[in-house]
Amino acid sequence: MRFSDFFQVSNFPYAGKFLPKLYNGIHKLKNIFLQLVCVFLKKPLLSISLLVFLYVFCCRVLSMGFLSFFENGLLTMRKEDILNVAPRVLTDRQREEYFERGFLTITDIVSEAWVEKLQSTSQKFLRASASVKESGDTYDLGPNHTNIKPHVRRLKALVDRDPIFWDFARSIPADIAADLVGPDVKFHSSKLNYKWPGAGELVKWHQDIPAWPHTNYSLVTLGVYLEDITEDNGPLVCIPGSQLGPIFSHMDDANQWIGSISTEDLLKVELADGIKTVGGAGTVVAINCRTIHGSGSNESQKVRSLPLYVYSSADAFPWMAQPTPTSKTGHIVRGAPAKLAHLDASYCPVPPDWEKVGYNSIFASQDPTKLEHS
Numbered sequence: 001m002r003f004s005d006f007f008q009v010s011n012f013p014y015a016g017k018f019l020p021k022l023y024n025g026i027h028k029l030k031n032i033f034l035q036l037v038c039v040f041l042k043k044p045l046l047s048i049s050l051l052v053f054l055y056v057f058c059c060r061v062l063s064m065g066f067l068s069f070f071e072n073g074l075l076t077m078r079k080e081d082i083l084n085v086a087p088r089v090l091t092d093r094q095r096e097e098y099f100e101r102g103f104l105t106i107t108d109i110v111s112e113a114w115v116e117k118l119q120s121t122s123q124k125f126l127r128a129s130a131s132v133k134e135s136g137d138t139y140d141l142g143p144n145h146t147n148i149k150p151h152v153r154r155l156k157a158l159v160d161r162d163p164i165f166w167d168f169a170r171s172i173p174a175d176i177a178a179d180l181v182g183p184d185v186k187f188h189s190s191k192l193n194y195k196w197p198g199a200g201e202l203v204k205w206h207q208d209i210p211a212w213p214h215t216n217y218s219l220v221t222l223g224v225y226l227e228d229i230t231e232d233n234g235p236l237v238c239i240p241g242s243q244l245g246p247i248f249s250h251m252d253d254a255n256q257w258i259g260s261i262s263t264e265d266l267l268k269v270e271l272a273d274g275i276k277t278v279g280g281a282g283t284v285v286a287i288n289c290r291t292i293h294g295s296g297s298n299e300s301q302k303v304r305s306l307p308l309y310v311y312s313s314a315d316a317f318p319w320m321a322q323p324t325p326t327s328k329t330g331h332i333v334r335g336a337p338a339k340l341a342h343l344d345a346s347y348c349p350v351p352p353d354w355e356k357v358g359y360n361s362i363f364a365s366q367d368p369t370k371l372e373h374s
């Protein structure tokens with residue numbers, strides 16, 4: 001009796017219909033397998049390469065989880081859509097580099113006239129800080145601040161401090177943002193970080209998005225160097241490709257915000273790959289909100305002043321209270337407001353409720369006595 005005849009005569013109720021189909025399926029699979037074996041014997045090199053590729057692909061998908069593989073590899077930032085629109089100020093190569101590495105150093109982009117205006121407005125606020133004794137809405141003061149020697153770590157909500165800062169936000173940085181997030185650009189926030197000689201201030205490794213999570217990861221921070229920045233006066237340091245990796249928690253074991261990535265998580269990051277973004281006054285460093293970055297201490301004799309402006313695509317919306325809102329947050333600075341929200345499918349750690357706990361600055365959140373810079 002043949003195997004198929006057995007099904008015909010069986011008493012099993014579905015034997016007549018179902019089991020012969022199963023038998024045929026097995027038979028076809030067997031044929032496919034035999035054909036594959038033939039191909040393997042005829043073209044062993046090609047077959048081995050294919051198997052190795054499949055093995056590596058499966059390992060990667062399994063180790064990342066299916067969702068994060070697709071979200072990190074395919075779905076974030078809608079790179080192709082953005083690159084399909086003609087750039088305003090960047091080259092295609094620069095835009096490609098931003099998407100590949102998660103950051104971009106753009107030299108000679110801000111005019112000397114703008115650098116001078118920003119510098120003199122910043123100086124005005126440093127002089128005015130002499131009469132300020134503690135941190136508040138305008139200043140984050142360091143421990144060495146006196147009325148004779150300022151130690152301002154941050155000028156907060158920059159665009160609300162002086163119209164010059166808002167005029168600048170709507171000029172060249174908005175064009176750069178349009179080239180990196182798409183033609184419809186929304187202003188998010190701004191601040192000016194100072195690094196004083198000898199103050200030993202480092203900004204520890206962190207990502208920006210955990211402080212202000214949004215529906216997508218288009219957000220870009222544009223840092224504008226107001227002085228010539230070399231390797232020793234506190235340049236921003238970025239880890240290439242880290243925008244495609246996980247978003248790390250910036251809380252400690254007691255679930256308190258620490259504004260930096262834990263020592264344990266940093267073991268998973270190639271810190272040695274960090275690139276110091278140097279350049280003359282007027283250089284802009286664009287950093288994607290997922291890119292791991294930080295900065296070393298200022299070993300020079302002069303203060304380093306760094307205005308930072310954050311933009312998103314118009315279709316990115318915050319899903320928690322914002323830590324550093326300004327009166328201009330949400331303004332469309334290029335293109336049109338969004339009619340649809342864009343959501344990148346991803347997990348993102350939930351920050352503290354800033355409306356309840358308040359936010360001072362990254363310097364106040366991080367403990368500068370414990371440093372993980374490589």
Ligand SMILES: O=C(O)CCC(=O)C(=O)O
Nearest residue numbers: 193203236294295306362
């Ligand atoms: O001021 C710096 O060097 C780093 C700034 C920064 O990354 C931040 O404030 O998030």
